[in-house]
Amino acid sequence: MKKSAPDQPVYAQIALDICARIARGDLKENTKFSGRSMMSSEYGVSPETIRRALNLLQDDDIVEVHHNSGVVIKSKENALKYLQQYSFTNDIHNLKLQLKDLMKERDLLDQKIVLLVEHIIDLNDRFSYTDPLRKFEFEIPENSSLIGLTVKDAAFYQHTQATVIAIRRGKQMILSPGPDARFEAKDVIIVIGSVDLASRVEAFLAQ
Numbered sequence: 508m509k510k511s512a513p514d515q516p517v518y519a520q521i522a523l524d525i526c527a528r529i530a531r532g533d534l535k536e537n538t539k540f541s542g543r544s545m546m547s548s549e550y551g552v553s554p555e556t557i558r559r560a561l562n563l564l565q566d567d568d569i570v571e572v573h574h575n576s577g578v579v580i581k582s583k584e585n586a587l588k589y590l591q592q593y594s595f596t597n598d599i600h601n602l603k604l605q606l607k608d609l610m611k612e613r614d615l616l617d618q619k620i621v622l623l624v625e626h627i628i629d630l631n632d633r634f635s636y637t638d639p640l641r642k643f644e645f646e647i648p649e650n651s652s653l654i655g656l657t658v659k660d661a662a663f664y665q666h667t668q669a670t671v672i673a674i675r676r677g678k679q680m681i682l683s684p685g686p687d688a689r690f691e692a693k694d695v696i697i698v699i700g701s702v703d704l705a706s707r708v709e710a711f712l713a714q
Contacts, residue, residue, distance in 0.1 A: 517552055517556055518552075518556045518557075518559035518560040518563070519560070519563065521546075521550055521552065521556065521557065521560040522560040522561075522563040522564050522589075523589075523590070523593060524550075525560065525561075525564060525569075525570075526564065526569060526586040526587075526589045526590050527590065529569065529580055529583055529586035530583065530586050530587050530590055532583075534580050535580060535583075536580050536581065536582065536583050537579065537580065537581075538579070538580055539573075539576070539577040539578060539579050539580075540577065540578055540580065541577065541578070542575075542576075542577045542578065543557040543558055543561070561578060564586075564589070567585055567588075567589055568581055568582055568585050569581060569582055569585045569586050569589060617683075620682075620683040621682050621683060623683075624672050624673065624682050624683045625682070627642075627672065627699065628642060628672070628673070628697075641699065641700070641701070641702050642672075642697060642698070642699050643669070643697070643698050643699075643700070643704070643705055643708065644675075644695055644696070644697050644698075645695070645696050645698070645708055645709065645712055646693060646694070646695050646696075647690055647691070647692060647693065647694045647695075647696065647712055648692070648712060648713060649692040649693065651690075651692070651712050651713065651714065652714045653690045653711075653712060653714070654690055654691060654692050655689065655690070655691075656689065656690055657686060657687050657688060657689050657690075658671055658684060658685070658686050658687070658688050658690070659686035659687065661690065663711075666707070666711050667698075667700070667704060667707045667708045667711050668700055668701070668704055668707065669698040669699065669700035669704045669707070669708050670698060670699050670700060671684060671688075671696055671697070671698050672697055672698065672699055673696075673697040674688060674690075674694050674695070674696050674697070675694070675695040675696075675697065676691060676693075676694050676695075
């Protein structure tokens, strides 16, 4: 049975607490402990909440509920398993939360990169004669050795000193392609760099 993760309902928290008491030896195997009414007073919850907590533990053979005569501790070993499963589920839950936060951060960073690239392109178009960094566009020939390589594998910047800021592929514009972006034939790559890079890029694409 799958155990509850953080933010679990009260009855699941109570079930976890009872398991911890069994594991510590506060509640021993084959002994009875208080019924629902006394436990509801102890935990400050309704008898129905206690009933649901005990049902969780009974489903996992940790306790055995005897109506009108209390609850018998059945297995310390199963109580330990319950706690271990909770710990595992708790770890997975926390990792998922961390992943969700990182994905949000990545999405925000991607948005900032796209806005920055668009701003660079806009400034370059309007002030192309005064900016020492120019924007250039080159089409990848069908026989280029770059086809199928990623930006990283091709070591594009190392060979040309030009930075790829976008790739136009048909009607699709790929802004700020990462190092794993792969070149295809007829791609139009948009780069920025010094005014003397055009010949280096053309020679590199023609290899």
